[in-house]
Amino acid sequence: MNIGEIAKRAGVSRSTVSYALTGKRPVSEETRRRIQAVIDELGYRPNASARALKEGRTRTIGLVIPPAGQRLTDMQLGFVASVVDAAARADLDVLLSPSGGEHDRSFERVVSGRRVDGVILMEIRLEDDRVARLLDSGVPFVGIGHTRHPEEMSWVDVDYDTLIAKCVHHLADLGHRHVALVNRSAELVAAGYGPGHRAQAGFDRAVAERGLHGVRVCCADDVQAGQTCLQQLLAAHPELTAIATINEAAVAGLYRGLAEAGLSVPRDFSIAGVAARHWAESVHPPLTAADVPADEMGARAVELLIQRIADPATPHRHLLLAPPVSLRSTTGPARPRP
Amino acid sequence: MNIGEIAKRAGVSRSTVSYALTGKRPVSEETRRRIQAVIDELGYRPNASARALKEGRTRTIGLVIPPAGQRLTDMQLGFVASVVDAAARADLDVLLSPSGGEHDRSFERVVSGRRVDGVILMEIRLEDDRVARLLDSGVPFVGIGHTRHPEEMSWVDVDYDTLIAKCVHHLADLGHRHVALVNRSAELVAAGYGPGHRAQAGFDRAVAERGLHGVRVCCADDVQAGQTCLQQLLAAHPELTAIATINEAAVAGLYRGLAEAGLSVPRDFSIAGVAARHWAESVHPPLTAADVPADEMGARAVELLIQRIADPATPHRHLLLAPPVSLRSTTGPARPRP
DNA sequence: TTGTAGGCGTTATCAC
DNA sequence: GTGATAACGCCTACAA
Numbered sequence: 001m002n003i004g005e006i007a008k009r010a011g012v013s014r015s016t017v018s019y020a021l022t023g024k025r026p027v028s029e030e031t032r033r034r035i036q037a038v039i040d041e042l043g044y045r046p047n048a049s050a051r052a053l054k055e056g057r058t059r060t061i062g063l064v065i066p067p068a069g070q071r072l073t074d075m076q077l078g079f080v081a082s083v084v085d086a087a088a089r090a091d092l093d094v095l096l097s098p099s100g101g102e103h104d105r106s107f108e109r110v111v112s113g114r115r116v117d118g119v120i121l122m123e124i125r126l127e128d129d130r131v132a133r134l135l136d137s138g139v140p141f142v143g144i145g146h147t148r149h150p151e152e153m154s155w156v157d158v159d160y161d162t163l164i165a166k167c168v169h170h171l172a173d174l175g176h177r178h179v180a181l182v183n184r185s186a187e188l189v190a191a192g193y194g195p196g197h198r199a200q201a202g203f204d205r206a207v208a209e210r211g212l213h214g215v216r217v218c219c220a221d222d223v224q225a226g227q228t229c230l231q232q233l234l235a236a237h238p239e240l241t242a243i244a245t246i247n248e249a250a251v252a253g254l255y256r257g258l259a260e261a262g263l264s265v266p267r268d269f270s271i272a273g274v275a276a277r278h279w280a281e282s283v284h285p286p287l288t289a290a291d292v293p294a295d296e297m298g299a300r301a302v303e304l305l306i307q308r309i310a311d312p313a314t315p316h317r318h319l320l321l322a323p324p325v326s327l328r329s330t331t332g333p334a335r336p337r338p
Numbered sequence: 339m340n341i342g343e344i345a346k347r348a349g350v351s352r353s354t355v356s357y358a359l360t361g362k363r364p365v366s367e368e369t370r371r372r373i374q375a376v377i378d379e380l381g382y383r384p385n386a387s388a389r390a391l392k393e394g395r396t397r398t399i400g401l402v403i404p405p406a407g408q409r410l411t412d413m414q415l416g417f418v419a420s421v422v423d424a425a426a427r428a429d430l431d432v433l434l435s436p437s438g439g440e441h442d443r444s445f446e447r448v449v450s451g452r453r454v455d456g457v458i459l460m461e462i463r464l465e466d467d468r469v470a471r472l473l474d475s476g477v478p479f480v481g482i483g484h485t486r487h488p489e490e491m492s493w494v495d496v497d498y499d500t501l502i503a504k505c506v507h508h509l510a511d512l513g514h515r516h517v518a519l520v521n522r523s524a525e526l527v528a529a530g531y532g533p534g535h536r537a538q539a540g541f542d543r544a545v546a547e548r549g550l551h552g553v554r555v556c557c558a559d560d561v562q563a564g565q566t567c568l569q570q571l572l573a574a575h576p577e578l579t580a581i582a583t584i585n586e587a588a589v590a591g592l593y594r595g596l597a598e599a600g601l602s603v604p605r606d607f608s609i610a611g612v613a614a615r616h617w618a619e620s621v622h623p624p625l626t627a628a629d630v631p632a633d634e635m636g637a638r639a640v641e642l643l644i645q646r647i648a649d650p651a652t653p654h655r656h657l658l659l660a661p662p663v664s665l666r667s668t669t670g671p672a673r674p675r676p
Numbered sequence: 677t678t679g680t681a682g683g684c685g686t687t688a689t690c691a692c
Numbered sequence: 693g694t695g696a697t698a699a700c701g702c703c704t705a706c707a708a
Contacts, residue, residue, distance in 0.1 A: 002685055013695045018687060025688095028693060043475075048451035049396065050685035052387035053700050060433070071616075077415070084436050088444045093453065095398070096432045098422050106426045113386035114701095115431065137381075223620050256622060278409075282561050284594060340701055351679045356703060363704090366677060388701035391684050452685095 062116040074279040078294025086302035126192035140308035159322040161202035167272035168206035175334035182245035186218035226253020266332030286328035400454040405438040412617040416632025424640035464530035478646040497660040499540035505610035506544035513672035520583035524556035564591020604670030624666035
């Protein structure tokens, strides 16, 4: 079923059918109706590949996510959902590429096969090969996250530095003097994962400003790791009374570890974090946290990308979000441990 | 950058370049090397649209997921992750279509624009317009879930009927006489959501076989709803001592509701469910549940789809999984309530 | 071993 | 207001 078949049955030329479909040239009411009738009858739809080949665009965007097999955090899922949603609203399809590091065939296909008009890249490292590859290829792209060189690309990101500092200040205001930062996994941080590094920077700065005792630890992204992490933290630093964290996935483990140690939150111990709002609200107890508007960020990234696709020469744009800390049930006045 | 440019620079014809790339015709070592050098220098990749147009296939599969905006359950996320993963392993790209019911443009594009070679469909209803649409269009597809007419399509599914019955029998074995089924949301069940109906059937049957008192309720897919649901359940049926459920997302709410009512699990109250293994293990307390191998199911669906794409005339295949119930921490001997 | 040429289904530029 | 026709970039008979 192709446009020629429709043309034949409607007794017109292929171009007329094409113009009737796109509306890029006036077509008499009479023929338009006849054409539409045939189309409805046969259920014809233009072939996307042929159209893409001719028009030079695919009406598809690529979304590069962390490699499958590893569970996404709630925040990452929020990004994905909102990107897909925003794209659908703009009548764009989304091609998913689970891409790790080096020789990733899926990523390579997306970037260099003209399969997509643009790309949204998640989980960016400070030095990121994929960014280099995208810059080199000339495919328009937008990051959710950015590299060590913010000016080289367009992005939306969370201001982890500022937010973790806000958390620490909040804890200091409550009288906490011994505070730990629970970061993402050691591998991620070692690999130059931006949020991990920026969180450290913000933590160090705030700790210094307030003259606190700060401890920094990394923790894998799961409940079990969070629980173990907390045990080790309490063993090594019994004077701790509070934690600041960007590790959503470990928080439930921190809660369990505290319960296990007989510490009640927030009476004996406080936790403040950076997390997706939806998640911070629904976890139990609800987490005092800087509420990252993950749902909004994906939509923003799509907007930026659509602009770049329309005009690749447009200057890069950057959106650094620092939402306020929402007080919930996990922070309270410091109560020094015996 | 196209194949003609490469050919010109390498001093050969376009077909030679094409054959050098696909290996479908012998090419002398000498010319192959020259061609490869040019390709490497210019970073050439065949245009996916042109190739798809010529070959009549896109090397892409569509994955139809529940509409964005609504959170996916852990099990659904497991399906998505494993489909994406399995597809990547087979060098297939995945086009995501968040599709609700009726006039969904995204779904329509995927189905009828020849954008994909096949489709995997999630969250199928007993009567599902999308299935009808796919059958009508002739696009190969595989369901994760199935309709009222199992023979009309290929699918992999969870045997909720059997599994919920197993849960009820397990509870009955422990002496529970008053058991409730916590189903998915009322809207979903009213809309003819298969798992909801099959769970009810299995529940009713097992309850009858064991001569128990059974109560069936629906519950929205979130923690808050689970908590409310439990409150109402206890208020209306104070004699209840156990719950069987397929509602993963509500379980945390059930836990909270029980804690709130001063009931300890599993001493005072038992819960058995059907859930993704990973999730059942990591929730606290770990849930006694029939462990749905979500990760495996997505891979199986992709296998089935690849077969159907290769030979659309092949008979339909069905995979109904009924994994054993894993004993964890949420079921114990019945202790009649005062 | 290599080259020539036709066609996949569309859009868009000419003509009429 | 409509029709012929040339691309878009690739693959693949058919020839040489």
